[in-house]
Amino acid sequence: MKKYLKYITIAAVGAIVLSCDNYVDIKTEGKLIPEETINYRYLLNNTYTLDKTYGNIDVASDDISFQNEAQTNALTATDSYRPFVNLYKWSETVYFDGENDYDMNNLYSALYNVNIVINEVMTSTNGTEAEKIAIKGEAEVHRAFIFLTLVNTFGKAYDASTSATDPGIVLFTKPTVSDDIKRTSVQDAYDVILSDLKDAVNSGLKPINSGNNVAFPSQAAAYALLARTYLYMRNYPLALENAEKALAIQSTLMNLADYEFDAYPTRRLDKELILSKWNGYSTLTFAPQLLSLSDELVNSFDTNDLRYVLFTQPSSSFNSEYTIGRTYSKEALNGESRNAGPTVPEMMLIKAECLARAGSGEQAMAEINKLRQKRFRAGEYVALTASDSKDALIKVLAERRRELMGTGGFRWFDLKRLNKEPEFAKTITHEFAGQTFTLAPNSDRYQMPFAPIYFEYAPNLKQNP
Template identity: 80%
Template structure:
């Protein structure tokens, strides 16, 4: 196998296991027959390969602030935490020359497998056309999620006037590789994402997957990712339409008051979760200081808000030397990594934002209050109001930040898209080790740098500025 395959196709585990052969050439304990539809179902059963996201981007956002001197000393001295510190400082280089980007590797491993299914399942044997189409639809949802996440991590924010020339990501759509590996455009990525998701909603997917099956794509998840995609494209009418379609299928909210004295739900029990996408490699369960929250974010909370009460903790709880601040601590109370997949609450926030942008401020606030009621004790809840649609939009975006804090790259991607609007463009600062780092709106640093090792094996892979 060519050496660059291991790194630039980023199929890492998939390459090692599958080599350069098709999955259908593999038999499992002599039981599976090559080229049968059942093979592709088994390939998608390995949720560990698909249930992940690019979680390191959370550290780069203005949600995070390393405020404790002891914290910065410890982080600065640790080789393990060095990449997270570099994300925090928006460094030109995140990884050492010989290091791989485990977040990106994991997602391209997943992509390799999804491409096998998408390209081969419809030609497989001993399965009905409906079965094959649904299996392909699942893989298309996974691929759309991968491309949407990666293009918003490494590419520019979508801008209809420049997307056709803005650098995006490497778009593998087959399980084979060209030696001349180059990045495509942002528009190309979004074209594939939309095509995959529009195919998926008509592919015969189950309406909802929950419990042990929440990592498997459903029709609700395909609509939800369409809503997210159109939001990032700033196509608000279509974002609203698809958020409403997702909510028409799945709309149950958790009542946080139920969890004050009971365990917070894991993903298997989380009624709001539409599709699980874990922050696998970047799990901070044992390093909560990485998700120390900024004062700006913390001060935006009503202290009776149960998201504040349950999902954040004083930094001093984790180290007696930490004297200030609070930390996002959801992983500690669930025992699981954070989620970047779509949820009912995200769809409600998209719906409310689009309503406010369309001039329906009252409808937007009604949707936000429906969500907020489940985030407070009933006796302490006061409905939020807005003076007009513009005020409603400001309040919806603030609510979105609180609800989606610390997970899934949501805030980082929101900063990128909102920088396109002068009234929401924001300069952010991070302080580390006595140095102040500043990130201007639309800065080139909003495109994460590729790990240097990949250029060794793909010399024509274009760098971010």
């Protein structure tokens, strides 16, 4: 029998067919054959597997700073924190031999499921053509998110002049593979991502999914991920076009002042969330002190900004021995980990950035101020202004950093893409245990190393340098 993703989803294969008694009959050796369309619907209902992202990478960005000696001692006291320390130091090896990268496992487990749907639903029985196309469209949105996240974690930032040869990720588009597992190019990944999303926007998805259905892809989510993809490709006209299409469908903003003295909504009640892709119950959920914020980021906030008031706390709130700095603590408000799914604010920020880059600085600032007004108490907001489009772009990018701080890999991926522009290229330093670590623009350390265990099953999987 052929191996089913044994190389990367080794530990996850058992979970792939979670509760499969209601899903499939295994009628041929090594192949799952769900015959009826409804079974593919059931497979996509498994949000436990599909509602996942790659969360650990946030620690590597310049948003995070481990400043307290007691914090350093705590992080080095147990092996469970070691991957975060290694990420923070941009080490050549993050995981020890034999250890799994569980974020990676989760995403490839989800990929296995959606590949089954994409490859087989159109030939299933007892479903209408429209139902099959829509189910396939949902799976394509999930797959695009998975590939976009992984290629930006393990591959180089997109560059039209080099991406055809830059090593990307293992790009499975079918639920079965040969034993010879290799990385394809960054361009290959983006080609599949764009193809999936362009197909999905015309597949009959619901315009919006919210509430208990927020983990199910919608048409707004497909457009939003297209906007994100084109932004990472630095194709700003198409990023703008798709951000506007997403906002034309879903544009509700929450007023943070409503939650200063009231419970902050979970993702099921978050009106700004277009598609849930959270980090699950990770170590970071229960140890938010790992997301202690850099002074540079903290000092960029107006202290009346309710994102500062609600989403950050003094580090001493978590441990009296942590006497320095502030920590990203949104998890403490709703008990949920960080979300990397597309949101209304992200679309507004993409729109504003693209407008500024196109020379429409005034329109860019109007979009930013529309967002920022919902981040301050009534009567305390002062509109931002810009002297020209270049100044508008600088202010939009600063606002993007504040709005998307500490979550979803946004800052790390932004650093990678902005390093391609000399005026925004940045050298980062992290201090840890008396040592200083430096990350130069476009360093190889921007490509996360694969866990050594995967080379036992995929000896031709090329490691990042």
